[in-house]
Amino acid sequence: MLLNTPICDFGWKAPDFTLKDPDDNSYTLSEQLGDKGLLIAFICNHCPYVQAIADRFVDDVKELQAQGINVLAVMSNDYRYVEIDSPPFMKRYAKEKGFTFPYLVDEDQSVGRAYNAVCTPDFFGFNKYGELQYRGRIDDAAMGNPSNRTKELVNAMKQISQTRKGPEHQTASMGCSIKWS
Template sequence: MLLDTPVCDFGWKAPDFTLKDSDGKRYTMSEQLGDKGLLIAFICNHCPYVQAIAERFSNDMKELQAEGINVLAVMSNDYRYLEIDSPPFMKKFAHQHGFTFPYLVDEDQSVGRAYKAVCTPDFFGFNKDGALQYRGRIDDAAMGNPTNRTKELVNAMKQIAATGQGPKQQIASMGCSIKWR
């Protein structure tokens, strides 16, 4: 089911959480909230929208990390519904696309629910104080040809890192609905 994310609720405070990656290593959101902010991306392995952007998403996240902006990816789907979203496949997906950031499993879906994540991909850009400043799409290419694209997510996160404020104009991300239990 195709869904769009809601409009950014500027200033909304990110709930803290601790999740594990597919190897069992724990990551706490508040410990990842750096001086230049944090991007949390709700993604999964099976979604054609995520698959279409996976390579440029990985490259864009490397660009953000080089700027000192931290990144966490969270998989909130019920992977009992779709085995391809299970932790062993998450590890393979992350390796295949060269992820340089943690890809975390939201086993009980509590983080996805707390953030009111709607679809994959769903991007949440926070400033250094943990206040939401971006909830838009990755770029203007969508599932099309990424040549000559505008890196809306990268540009927004760089603006947040520099000023603490996100762009006022944001276009919703769209993708597959999260598979809730």
């Protein structure tokens, strides 16, 4: 089912969490909030919307990381329902795509629910205080040709890192619904 994300709730405080990657390494949100902010991306392996943007996302993340902005990806789907989203497939997908950021398993879906994540991809851009400043799409290319795109997510995160405030105008991300248990 195709869904759009809600508009950004500016200043909403990120609930802390600790999640593990498929190799059992733990990551805690409060430890990932850097001076330049944090991007949390709710993604999965099987969604055609995520697959369409995956290469762009990986490139954009490298650009953000070079600016000192931290990134976490969270997989909240019930992988018993969609096996290709299970941890072994997450690990393989991350390697194939060249992820330079942790890809975390939200086993009990509590993080996805706490963040009111609705679809994959669903991007949350936080300032260094853990205040939400961006909830929008990656760019204006959608599922089309990305050769001449506006990097809305990159631009927003750079603005957040410099001013601690996100852009006033944001366009919702769209994607597949999260598969809740």
